[in-house]
Amino acid sequence: MNAIRLRNYRCFEDTGLIELKRINLLVGANSSGKSSFLKFFPLLKQSLNIRLNGVFRWLGNDVDFKDFKNTVQEGKDTIWIDYKVDNFFIYSRLFNNKILNNRKSIPNVYVSFSIVPLHEHFDMIENIHIEYAATSIDIKIENDNVSLFVNGLSTQNTKGLQIITQNNEAIFPRLLFQYKGDQNHGWMTSPSILREKIVSEVRKLGGRFSEGHRFLLFDTYPISFDNFKKGLDGMSDKVVSNLIAQHLYDMCIMYNINSLIDSLNINLLRVASNVVYIKPVRATIERYYRFQNLDMDDIDADGANLPMFLYNLERKALDAFNNWLSMHFHFEVFIKSSDGHIELLVSETGKTPRNTVDLGFGYTQLLPILAVIWKAIFLEAESVQTEASSEDHIVVIEQPELHLHPKFQGKFAEMLSIITRLGHEKKLNVRFIIETHSETILNKLGDFVESRLLYPEDVSVLMIEQDNNGCSQIKPTEYTKEGFLKEWPKNFMEDVDDD
Numbered sequence: 001m002n003a004i005r006l007r008n009y010r011c012f013e014d015t016g017l018i019e020l021k022r023i024n025l026l027v028g029a030n031s032s033g034k035s036s037f038l039k040f041f042p043l044l045k046q047s048l049n050i051r052l053n054g055v056f057r058w059l060g061n062d063v064d065f066k067d068f069k070n071t072v073q074e075g076k077d078t079i080w081i082d083y084k085v086d087n088f089f090i091y092s093r094l095f096n097n098k099i100l101n102n103r104k105s106i107p108n109v110y111v112s113f114s115i116v117p118l119h120e121h122f123d124m125i126e127n128i129h130i131e132y133a134a135t136s137i138d139i140k141i142e143n144d145n146v147s148l149f150v151n152g153l154s155t156q157n158t159k160g161l162q163i164i165t166q167n168n169e170a171i172f173p174r175l176l177f178q179y180k181g182d183q184n185h186g187w188m189t190s191p192s193i194l195r196e197k198i199v200s201e202v203r204k205l206g207g208r209f210s211e212g213h214r215f216l217l218f219d220t221y222p223i224s225f226d227n228f229k230k231g232l233d234g235m236s237d238k239v240v241s242n243l244i245a246q247h248l249y250d251m252c253i254m255y256n257i258n259s260l261i262d263s264l265n266i267n268l269l270r271v272a273s274n275v276v277y278i279k280p281v282r283a284t285i286e287r288y289y290r291f292q293n294l295d296m297d298d299i300d301a302d303g304a305n306l307p308m309f310l311y312n313l314e315r316k317a318l319d320a321f322n323n324w325l326s327m328h329f330h331f332e333v334f335i336k337s338s339d340g341h342i343e344l345l346v347s348e349t350g351k352t353p354r355n356t357v358d359l360g361f362g363y364t365q366l367l368p369i370l371a372v373i374w375k376a377i378f379l380e381a382e383s384v385q386t387e388a389s390s391e392d393h394i395v396v397i398e399q400p401e402l403h404l405h406p407k408f409q410g411k412f413a414e415m416l417s418i419i420t421r422l423g424h425e426k427k428l429n430v431r432f433i434i435e436t437h438s439e440t441i442l443n444k445l446g447d448f449v450e451s452r453l454l455y456p457e458d459v460s461v462l463m464i465e466q467d468n469n470g471c472s473q474i475k476p477t478e479y480t481k482e483g484f485l486k487e488w489p490k491n492f493m494e495d496v497d498d499d
Contacts, residue, residue, distance in 0.1 A: 001271050001392055005112075007080035008073040010036035010065075011472040017082065018474060020394075021460040022420045025442065026435040027489045028464035033472035034435045037464065039063045041396050041433060042277035042301075048269050051169050054123040055115050062277050062301050068115065068123040073471075078126070082112040088132070090263050106132045106224070111264060113172070128172060130260070133224055137253065137260070139175070141165060146175060148257060153250040161193060170265035174258050190218075194255045201248055206237030217252055225249050271392050276376045277301050278369055280398035280435075285356045285364040288341045299375065303368025307344045310371070311335045321374055328418055329370070329411055365403045366412070377419065377430055393430045401438035413444035417454050442485070450483030463489040 005017045011033040026034040039062075046060035058065040065071040072079050088109040112129040128139040138149040146163035147154065164187065165173035177191035198217055229245045240248075253260075279301045289307045299309050310318065310333060322332040326349070334345040334353050346363055347353040356363050376393050401409045416432060423430045436442070442461070448454040456479045463475045477487040 001083050001394070002086050003084040004040070005080075005082035006037070006040060007082075008076040009040070009079050009081070010071060010073065011466065011470060012037070012474075013073060013471045015474045017084070018462065018476065019460070020431050020433070022423060022431055022458040023416050023445070023454075023460070024431065024433045025445075025459070025461045026433065026464060027437070027442070027461060029466070029490075032464045032466045034464050035398065036472075037462075037474070038396055038398065038433055038435050039065075041275050041394055044268070045272045045275040045277065048171065048272040049169060053121065055125055055171060056123075062279075067121070068117055069120075072117075077116060079115045080112065081115070082110070085109050085111070085267060088263070088267065090259065108132060125171070125173065130264075135225070135253070137257075139257075141173075148175065148254060150250040150253045151246070153247070153254070161191060171268055172261050172264050174261055189258050190255050194251055198248060198251050198255065201244070201251075202232075202235065205232075205240055205244070218255065228252070271394070274376070274393045276372050276393070276395045278303075278372055278395075278397045278400075280402060285344060285367075287355055287357045288343060291337065291340050291342055299368060299372050303364075303371070306368050306371055307335065307342055309375075310344070311337070311342055317379060320378070321371070324374055324378065325370065328415055329366075333367070362404050362408050365400075366408055369397060369400055369412070370415070373415075373419070377428060393428070395430065395432050397432065397434045399435055399437065401436060401441060406440045409438050409440040410444045413441045413448070416445065417448040420454060420458050446479055446483035446485065448483075449479045449481070456481055461485060461489070463487070465490060 001020065003017050003019045004015075006012050006015045015037065026038055028034055042062040043056060043065070046062050047055070047057040050057065054068065058067050058071055086108055088106045090106060110131040113125050114127040115123050116126045118124050124141065126141055130137040136151055140147045144164055146165060148163060162178045164176050166176050167173055174189065176187040176189065178187045179191065179193045195218065202217070225246065228249050229240065229242070232240050232245050232248065299306055313321065326332050330349045332347045334347065336343040336345055344356045345353040346356050346359055356367070373395055376395060400412050404412070419430060422428060445454065445459055449456050449459065459479055461477045463477060464472055465475065466472045477485055479485055
């Protein structure tokens with residue numbers, strides 16, 4: 001996910017299309033909307049891969065918006081969500097469990113969809129708009145009446161073709177087709193009437209149907225018109241006109257529409273699964289923890305189970321974590337187990353390990369952040385080799401500076417710089433979305449830009465301001481090559497309480 005736009009969402013009438021850089025800092029006065037924007041990403045995570053009576057799980061452990069009515073902007077009845085994906089993958093419905101080994105890429109895809117209330121406890125998607133290259137697709141859902149448009153070609157032009165939606169554990173519903181008079185086949189994921197029309201049109205061109213040609217038309221999603229046209233010319237007796245080829249191309253997209261819908265859902269699921277959310281107030285580290293016979297492979301958003309997570313790490317993984325901590329932050333962690341309890345110890349460089357409780361609140365706040373980032377980016381990337389490193393990792397952090405000495409705030413900014421550089425070197429797609437009131441973090445990142453340890457284009461400062469009507473706007477700014485913000489946020493240091 002490279003860019004996001006939210007309309008009629010919470011206090012935002014329209015955020016505009018926000019390009020997500022490697023480091024995105026949300027700044028502004030309290031109650032300006034920083035948390036609302038930031039929490040869209042954990043909202044996405046808590047909503048996917050679970051069967052819902054609606055589009056999103058508005059109320060969950062990480063995000064509690066209660067319901068759709070409390071999430072849509074006051075006075076509005078529709079939420080619009082737009083996003084952009086580079087190098088979007090189309091997954092063939094032919095391969096099932098081999099799906100990842102049989103994929104083709106579209107350079108850029110833009111998706112826009114609207115959510116409307118159906119009744120008090122249920123909401124639904126009403127419109128889906130998809131753009132890529134020169135292709136435009138629209139799906140309009142009105143109760144049981146569904147319309148599909150591809151580059152202006154409408155299923156409404158195919159008399160007798162009915163479309164309904166099929167609910168599934170995904171954001172976008174699949175489409176089911178049925179042609180009146182063809183009741184024997186029931187509802188189908190691909191309309192047989194369109195298949196017959198495509199075959200008839202190709203035969204009129206003198207087309208010869210090999211398995212490869214059938215595969216082009218019916219088993220894969222047409223990725224680009226140019227490639228489709230080349231394949232069509234290859235199966236015909238003569239060069240096919242662009243007009244005829246475009247018509248056939250549009251019909252093939254219609255026929256294969258569920259391959260695209262499945263790909264959108266897979267893409268969102270993979271993005272959501274790689275969202276890491278860290279709450280503003282981390283759990284207080286305790287002196288002793290009762291041992292739990294649980295295999296914990298994830299860290300709570302508040303870091304409450306951090307000691308048990310570290311306890312469950314393999315020795316090699318814990319050593320790797322400590323090497324990373326030692327290199328960048330000059331301390332290591334150890335787990336001591338005795339009498340059914342465990343302790344979390346910290347050893348600063350050249351010093352004896354001490355219980356974390358005796359080292360101050362800063363470690364309590366910083367350690368969960370560092371552990372979550374290391375696990376999400378380094379541990380998992382190594383475990384799945386090349387596949388994870390090529391995917392988006394979105395790390396969402398609320399106010400990392402809480403209870404941190406300015407020295408550690410500077411170290412946090414340094415960590416962002418280091419991971420961003422590693423991202424370029426190892427092709428890790430890591431994006432940080434951070435709400436902060438810390439002048440230290442902003443200034444330190446400017447220092448790294450000035451010293452060429454960060455590229456100016458890697459950092460975006462999203463200034464969020466609210467007008468007199470309670471509507472919030474996002475105004476992006478960036479650093480100059482000299483490390484100065486082009487525009488300093490208004491009222492940045494006005495207050496420091498959580499919004």
